Amino acid sequence: MARRTIEPVLWLLFSAGGVVSALFLPALVFLFALAIPLGWIDEPGRDELLGLLGHPLTALVLLGVFVLSLLHWAQRFRYALFDGLKLKAHQRLINTVVYALALLGSLAAVVVLWQAVSARNA
Amino acid sequence: MTQPTKDAPRAYRPEMSRLWWLGRRSYVFFVLRELSSIFVAWSVVFLLLMIRAVAQGDSQYRDFLDWAASPWVVALNVVTLAFLVLHSVTWFNLTPAAAVVKLRGQRVPPAAIAGGAYAGWVVVTALVVALVVTR
Numbered sequence: 001m002a003r004r005t006i007e008p009v010l011w012l013l014f015s016a017g018g019v020v021s022a023l024f025l026p027a028l029v030f031l032f033a034l035a036i037p038l039g040w041i042d043e044p045g046r047d048e049l050l051g052l053l054g055h056p057l058t059a060l061v062l063l064g065v066f067v068l069s070l071l072h073w074a075q076r077f078r079y080a081l082f083d084g085l086k087l088k089a090h091q092r093l094i095n096t097v098v099y100a101l102a103l104l105g106s107l108a109a110v111v112v113l114w115q116a117v118s119a120r121n122a
Numbered sequence: 123m124t125q126p127t128k129d130a131p132r133a134y135r136p137e138m139s140r141l142w143w144l145g146r147r148s149y150v151f152f153v154l155r156e157l158s159s160i161f162v163a164w165s166v167v168f169l170l171l172m173i174r175a176v177a178q179g180d181s182q183y184r185d186f187l188d189w190a191a192s193p194w195v196v197a198l199n200v201v202t203l204a205f206l207v208l209h210s211v212t213w214f215n216l217t218p219a220a221a222v223v224k225l226r227g228q229r230v231p232p233a234a235i236a237g238g239a240y241a242g243w244v245v246v247t248a249l250v251v252a253l254v255v256t257r
Contacts, residue, residue, distance in 0.1 A: 019213070021206075022209055022213040022214060023243055025206050025209075026206045026210055026243075027251060028250060029169075029199065029203050031250070031251065032168075033190060033202065037196070038196065044254070046180045048257045066169070066170065073160070073162050076159035077156075077159050080153070080156040084143060086140050105166060105170075108170055109166070109170055112170045118177075119177040119178075
């Protein structure tokens with residue numbers, strides 16, 4: 001029997017993250033990184049935006065999108081370094097750094113979205 | 123009979139430059155596609171900074187919008203959006219290869235699967251825009 005590894009799970013998360021990031025991120029980045037800061041659409045007030053972003057359902061969906069997107073990045077970036085830049089010799093270091101960053105980002109997502117939900121309730 | 127010396131049968135390992143992918147347009151495209159993941163990660167960081175500012179208060183939200191409208195952030199985010207669209211298009215185009223769907227014993231044509239993926243993209247985008255614009 002083949003040795004059990006975590007690799008298939010990581011590829012599954014990579015795929016899930018690929019799907020949700022492809023579906024959600026272009027719209028979110030277009031709106032929040034370009035359309036709103038540059039005034040292409042009426043700027044939403046802070047309270048209105050908090051009402052939307054701090055809604056538990058929105059926060060839950062965003063948490064899923066963010067965490068899976070970070071895991072998508074982790075897997076794809078690792079292999080870009082291994083194959084693209086031929087850094088397979090440093091596999092262990094790269095794995096540690098990339099997954100530590102993905103984990104940190106996921107924790108930050110939990111904290112920030114929790115802040116939004118509590119601020120909306122306050 | 124002579125024994126082969128210790129280092130005689132050595133595997134042939136062709137030397138490849140770290141920039142091997144610059145040699146052909148399709149290789150460059152492959153690397154750009156893989157690099158889109160960096161911009162996926164940056165989008166998450168940017169959106170988290172935005173949500174944090176909104177959660178913190180009115181003045182933090184204003185400061186964030188000012189920062190987001192500064193030239194280098196706008197430039198970075200224009201590049202980011204271009205890479206995100208590259209990611210979405212390449213991802214949905216590959217969906218039929220990854221997901222072989224059978225319906226009543228018939229294979230669903232690849233074009234229909236890709237079409238469904240694009241339709242999903244349109245629906246999600248419309249939903250997100252509607253939620254943010256109407257609030």
